[in-house]
Amino acid sequence: MTTPILSATNVSKSFGGLRAVRDVSFEVRPGEMFGIAGPNGSGKSTLFNIITGIPFGPTSGEVRFKGERIDGRPAYAIARAGLCRTFQKDAEFPDLSAADSLEISAVYNGRVDRRTAARRADEAFALVAFDGGRRDMLSSELSVFEKKQLMIASALVSRPAVLMLDEPASGLTRPEIEQLDALLRNVNASGVTILLIEHVLALLLSVSQRLLILNQGEVLAEGEPSAVVRRPDVVEAYLGKRSQ
Numbered sequence: 648m649t650t651p652i653l654s655a656t657n658v659s660k661s662f663g664g665l666r667a668v669r670d671v672s673f674e675v676r677p678g679e680m681f682g683i684a685g686p687n688g689s690g691k692s693t694l695f696n697i698i699t700g701i702p703f704g705p706t707s708g709e710v711r712f713k714g715e716r717i718d719g720r721p722a723y724a725i726a727r728a729g730l731c732r733t734f735q736k737d738a739e740f741p742d743l744s745a746a747d748s749l750e751i752s753a754v755y756n757g758r759v760d761r762r763t764a765a766r767r768a769d770e771a772f773a774l775v776a777f778d779g780g781r782r783d784m785l786s787s788e789l790s791v792f793e794k795k796q797l798m799i800a801s802a803l804v805s806r807p808a809v810l811m812l813d814e815p816a817s818g819l820t821r822p823e824i825e826q827l828d829a830l831l832r833n834v835n836a837s838g839v840t841i842l843l844i845e846h847v848l849a850l851l852l853s854v855s856q857r858l859l860i861l862n863q864g865e866v867l868a869e870g871e872p873s874a875v876v877r878r879p880d881v882v883e884a885y886l887g888k889r890s891q
């Protein structure tokens with residue numbers, strides 16, 4: 648059996664008396680698109696936080712990336728090892744053009760010179776199908792979808808093995824979600840393993856090969872997406888409240 652590229656074993660995270668993530672275990676295979684869903688407050692973002700060490704690691708449990716333990720390592724070391732993430736927020740450098748913003752991300756995150764950074768920025772722009780005529784626009788003036796493209800491209804410039812995306816479809820229209828679907832498939836086909844937290848179930852079901860459902864910090868279900876979402880306990884915990 649192939650070694651998982653990423654695994655969590657009994658990871659937990661407590662904030663005072665609140666156990667936001669409880670004994671969560673799962674494995675992601677190399678090249679996979681792995682979906683994570685669950686009601687608001689079920690611990691999805693906290694799970695991403697403790698895997699990437701941004702801003703904290705787990706209270707207990709083990710996280711392995713390419714077979715090596717990474718829990719307890721500083722966030723920058725985890726990112727440099729090839730595990731990168733995006734957040735539920737806008738452009739990092741609103742006053743810079745999209746092109747400059749991406750080059751700066753490439754220089755800092757990829758630790759490369761300007762020439763290599765420019766090449767990596769071109770590659771990342773191509774992977775997310777960013778409109779070439781819009782690269783000199785200020786990041787703050789881009790459309791909601793273009794900001795998402797730029798955010799994903801900013802994570803791709805350091806050529807991660809695993810990309811973790813936290814609700815990339817939020818705020819997008821239905822046609823834009825279809826564009827995002829194609830974008831994710833394209834990035835995945837380039838060899839990047841993707842973990843995707845998403846409330847838009849149509850997107851999750853379309854792109855994920857496996858789906859993990861969290862509820863109140865615990866794993867409620869895991870498996871083939873269309874089978875998982877038909878389970879009565881999943882319907883009750885999640886779909887009944889947020890189906891789209």
Ligand SMILES: Nc1ncnc2c1ncn2[C@@H]1O[C@H](COP(=O)(O)OP(=O)(O)OP(=O)(O)O)[C@@H](O)[C@H]1O
Nearest residue numbers: 662665666667685686687688689690691692693694
């Ligand atoms: N830094 C923090 N300090 C205290 N409590 C926190 C912190 N971060 C998250 N929590 C709590 O942990 C629980 C899980 O939150 P989390 O943001 O991980 O859920 P989520 O599934 O990502 O929710 P959403 O779908 O709304 O983004 C919530 O009860 C939240 O209030």
